[in-house]
Amino acid sequence: MFQPFIVKASFVTGIASGALYGILAIALVMSFRMSRVVAFVHGGIALSSAFLYWYLVANPARTSGHGTNLAYATKEWPKLPAVILAILLGAGLGILFASVATGRMSKWPRITVTTFALGGMLLFAGITQEIWPGAFEIVPSPFGKGRVSIWGANVSHHQIAVVSILVFLVIVLHLLVTKTKVGVQIRAISDDVEAAEIVGVPVRRVSMGVWCLTGAMAGLGGILLAPMTRLGASVVLFVLIRSLAGAVLGGFNSLPLALLGSMLFGQVEAHVTGGTFGKISSGWREVILMAVLFTGIFIVTRRRRSQFRLTEA
């Protein structure tokens, strides 16, 4: 039953998918700390960016429906400008959302703003569906098709890149938040918005900046996740809910815990799917995920009850 080879391989894939969840989880946590809103909209942003990236780089001969008149006339751009454009799209959509969430809705009940975020996700998903209806595509990785063997496991360049990007992001964000003046303002806002406003922090501008950054991260997440499976609305949701679960484990407040949660989900999932524990149906995988999510919420709300009462709708 227990096979070291499978464990090793699962461990490596688990790290890669955990890193992917981690990128979106960071975006969710940072947005939450700015606006006390669960940024479902990042799911829609990831989807839009992923589709734009696919449209710009994919080979038309490889798209679904090739040879029929339903085929998509994708461009075959070089990867780098496509990646940049798709990330910019993410940043722009993040700002667009934030301009409402930190403007008109800044003092509204958080549950309404979160519903607005859900609306944003559905709207962006709807728009991509309008432009590319029914697309369920194979997306080329920005890092090519190469693979290397690490620790007995066959690892793609793409997976290595995802993990490296996550590490890079974590370091940069850590420095930004702890070492800069803006970082102090960001933490002040997430500690007490009104007090931050009173002492002269330009709350709206800082929040918009953070939303822009997290939007770009969500876009990047979309670009990175598409080559790991196929590109479709359901796939993005699948990843979003795992990132969300990771963020919940960190109480939407702690970046390290959110990362740990994402990594944990990556591992559990890889081992369950990879067969470390024998054959388990994908349904049970979801039940396990749900149980962990549930326990996480329970622990988090116990611990921070008083704080959440303040933010309650």
Add this chain to the structure above:
Amino acid sequence: MSKLTVANITGLRFPEKITGQDRRHFLGGALVVLVAISVVPLFVADYWIFLSTAGFITAITVMGLAIIIGWAGQVTLAGAALLGTSVYITGYLMREGLAGSGGWPFIPALIIGALCPAVLSALIAVPTARFSGIYVMVLTMGLQVTLERTLFTYTWITGGVGADVRINRPKIFGFEFNTDHRYFYLSFSVMVIAAFVMYALRNSRHGRAIQLVRTDRQAAAAVGISPWLYRVVAFGIGGLFIGLAGAMTAPLYESPPALTQYILFQSLFLLAIPVVAGTQSITGLIVVSLTFQILPPALQSHRLSVYLLGGIGLVAGTLVGPRGIVGTTLDFLQQQRDVKSLERASANENDLGEEATDESKKASSNITPSKPATESAKVRKDE
């Protein structure tokens, strides 16, 4: 008062005094709908009949969501999964070949099918007593995804792709609702009953308690109302409405419908309807449900996808404010009327006290009675 009736025990009771305003709204709405319903089927193609039937059923679903949103003040993202659960379970029980030849009769299948989501919905609310709304959202989203990936993957329940499973239209007390027209009227009647039940529930003792829990938890706890219990009850009743809608959907298509109707995005689409309509006006809920059901096929040539419509609805509905687009419009009309009646009876200040408690409801109206500052400050502190 102390008579031992069903109404007294359950607290389910029509309000003794329906105020003139309410009654006019209610009767007016009912009249419009009734006329439309009796006239329209005579003139339109069967396809539209079918769509309207689906619209009525959607309206029942949406009432369930509106109960959860409006009464518990919570947003559930498991709507589509709960609906699908009921659809597939009812369909499974009713399908040909089960229990001899023709499957279960409609009524018992409906009861089982409607209870499953009610129980699930209440169960998910049980541990959420102290959760803030966003965690309830995440949790119900988890429920949605879990159902999608467990129950909906069992092909013996859902029928699988391309399987030849037939579900007959129901036969109730010997009468067969076997044509689209007959099923249209059946669905309409069920929707009307559901609307009445929702209306009665809202004005019952418990309905008021639920609303008090939403508007002010501390006060509710202080007068001995358990916020936890009422939240669970609101989720349960909401789930029951959704389950009823699912059970009505099962025989509509005469075979198990595609899974894509019950995925997470569909939950959001359903959520958009009460957000647009607001949760106050039942007529509004019905009208918006019908519109949302009929619009995408009607605009097929313009490729209006369901997601796009839902997304626009959610975004626009939340942007307008907590009362929804329909609610805001009604508020505006109400405000016009208020201004007139204020002009008429400016000397009479009796209504002031009532207005203070209605603060949250009428937040969008702009009439500013100049209150003594002490009272204002007191209200502010309570917030």
Add this chain to the structure above:
Amino acid sequence: MLEVSELSAGYGRLQVLFDINFGVRAGEMLAIIGPNGAGKSTLLKSLIGVVTPTKGRIIFEGSRITHEPPNMRVARGLTLSPEGRRIFSSLSVHENLLSGAVRTSSSVIETQLEKIYSLFPVLAEREKQEAGSLSGGEQQMLAIGRALISAPKLLLIDEPSMGLAPLVVAELYDALLKLTSEGIGVVVVDERVTEVTRISDRTCIVEKGRIVYEGEHSEALEQLRDTAFLGTL
């Protein structure tokens, strides 16, 4: 330096302030007293800009700032130490102080830090400590320090003495007097009527959202205080 005229403000449909008129001069300490819920905190919040006035004018050093956002007012030299202190408890003492210095040049920050630390030496000792772990008095000092970092010309302080021991309050008041001697205007809202009127140059009494008394003579004030509302405190 600050001129408030006909100011009305409130929350949504609730009007809290009605036609407030008063002014503050440089280096002056103005005490604002009044019963609970009279609108004192709302008044300070509308001066800093988190509550938007519905009517009236706020003029600070000759410029109309009625509808400016708080960060602009802070940049002009008007700061608030809010009710309940509202320090950022997860930030260190040093970071708390810096959070108030959004548009302040680093040289000014240096001199102000020195000044704050000499005013409240205990803050210097706890510079790296998390602010949530400070005692109530220290938190209040931090809140005032945070309002001083941008070298303000007018400092608004809401309830500095709340929940503090008399000795600590005396220390705080001493610090405020030092600030006025340097030419900084101070507006202080406090419940400790006797103590605060003793150190203030002028006093306003706010009742039900209106200024019912404004004056420099503490004798007249004491009379009014005894008769008007002391019983309600």
